[in-house]
Amino acid sequence: MSVFVRRSVVSAVAACGLLTAFPSFAAPSSPIAAPAANTVVVLNSRDATVTLLDQATYQEIGTYPVGKEPHHLMPTPDNKSLIVAAATGNSLLFLDPKSGQIQSQVKDIVDPYQIGFSPNQKWFISNGLRLDRIDIYGYDGKNLKLAKRLPLPSMPSHMAFTADSSLAFISLQGSDELAAVDLTTQKVKWIMPVGKQPAGVYMTPDNKYLLVGVMGSDYVAVIDWRTQKIVKKIKTGDGAHNFRPQGDNRHIFVSNRVAGTINILDLNSLESVGSISVPGGPDCMEITADGKTMWVTQRWLKKVSVVDLATRKVIKSIPVGRSPHGIYFNNRASEL
Template sequence: MKRSFLALALLAGSALSVPAFAGQVPGAASDADIPISHRDRVYTAEQFSNTVSVTDPVDNKLVGVIRLGDPQPGNFSPLYKGQVLVHGMGFSSDHKTIAVVSIGSNSVTFIDTATNAVKHTTYVGRSPHEVFFTPDGNEVWVTVRGEDYVSVLDGKTFEEKTRIKVPAGPGMQIFSPDGKYGYVCSSFNPETVVITVADHQIVGHVKQDSPFCPNIAATPDGKQVWFTLKDTGRTQVFNAQPPFNMLKSFETGPISNHVNFAHNANGTFAYITIGGLNVVKVFRTDDFSQVATIPVGKLPHGLWPSGDGSRVYVGLENADAVTAIDTMSNKVIATSAIGQAPQAIAYVPNAVPEGDGKQGLQALGVAGQATHLGLVAVQGKTAGAKGAKEEGPTSVSLFDQGLIQVLQASVTGLEPKQPYVLALARQPNGEGGLEPLAVFMTNPAGSAIVNATGQIRQVVQGEDKIQRRYLVIAQGNAAKPGPVVQVQQE
């Protein structure tokens, strides 16, 4: 870390200009580090509580939540005006604005970091996924995953100014530190494209090993771009400069989710969340060697480094928590409670220039209520997908919505590309008949994310004199379930 710049970063205030991103992503490696302070904030976008949690990184405590929408079934109303499925996140180069994508309501919400107030909401095309400001702050790019374009918004008015046509299903975009290129991967097609920011022209094509890319990031030195493949559990690295050639493609593990970087005295490292293994894997960017595997908790999803690279913060989707990793020791140093099912995460240095930053924030309330379960393999009935844990391969969260819950299961350890049923059984071992909740097909890594809704917690815990049932996974389909392969863990 560049301690020679420390005095500049400490003295800089409203009257002095500070480097935008502290030598960490999404800025340049030559920028100064910004030490962790009470002015910094960690933001997490939470899909089932429709909230943004705001955490102070000094003491790793939740400051409060920004409530963008209501839980189910309130958000089913035709008169509902809030946001649904709060998911993606980016922030501006001046640290004054975060942009939050809500998949279900096709929106981007712009929030003032100093006051936590919503400044503007822009509605875009079907199922947007991620959003980020260009380094100069002039534009905001939104990947509209349900269609075939990037929606380009004006960085000041937040209104759409143009669209850039790309392969169908753009998953995420990120920019080179110098602001010259935008890199857009796809969630539906095996192709990443490189676009010049100045004139919105596609100038490069990179082949993905499989179609489902959820996340992409560029190194602060401007030399590499890394992206993950959630369906096959792989990660690829390509040259951030022409000819944009592939540098590395390797297996990282089932439900490889987000990737980001931290630079410290030991070098620059890529951190990748592996949801199916409940770990973060760490790789050097110079020789791609793996240097650490960090157990973090259930279904790690988004992650982002602190302004000085000393920590990486990780959202735990099936644990409703955010975890801090010390990048020198690569060990978890803190975990704090947040809203339901955190997705994207952003660490914004100097987000709150003065005051306590609590204006407009609310308590967690129902957003902090969830029940967490696990399913274990029936001996001899699961394939044991490569890299999956033998014990407890599937984690289940029941996110409280008031009257009902949203169930989310992070399923691993099954046969690849095969049909399965998540069901309720009368007996703990799966015998006595099955009541299907959801049918699903595993991906090439033998994994899947499975959702259902209903009064499921009351049933699986036998509440209110309800006859208890047990969560299981069986082979086959709802009409004709086959053998039970995973059962609820007691």
């Protein structure tokens, strides 16, 4: 799944600075009959579709069209909706997080590649990867209002926040940098180089370090964000990309898209303590609440793999659409 923002929530977005209630558009008709069990939601970014899988049987429930380039998704804080951000479709689609059924849609949201709320839920950010900007919205508990449209050097991608919600950190894939944005002033506080094509960003639970997946190389950069220095490089594998915490407040997984591996990092020692082979461009990851299995999208194989975390082996490979990216299910492990 996408960016890992602890205590994140998502809502409908206001275009052009207008206040918008959540949600604001009527739901399209549901194209697939509601399944009875927990459902795995997979975003097929090149097909502009969502595929629903039965978590227990690994069988496809159905596939239906959404806006173009659905890349990332995240649940609302009450877990009553799951939001799919369609980047070039310029829209947000709201799904039932248990069944994957469509609830509603918000149109005219420009380039929502990645989305997230600050931990205090006061600010909402939409990263516009293709437009080289981020949109910052104020949130009053019900509505969102555009506060600032902020240009950034090139290709703002993933994000993370400080625990006190004072700063947002944005990886800049095109300029090989990381930007810190002051959410009070809505201005860029600093920009620093981090390595070629930075992608996933994660704040450690102690709020001390930022982890950045350096996709154009083979490592995770450990950044002291207070001094703006890289204090360590954790070698993982080529194409270090995205993060998913295990849910034990101790370990985090990083996908290496080029290497076809997933590394397990210890957040205390900041070392790699294991590796899992998942070929075909592993990207977003989701973990079951019991901590036994991980589901991984494989961008280059049109598949999702299921990993047994005890043996660190792929136990099932499931065909989906082209370039599967975000993945989610309701019975999921904590993002800490």
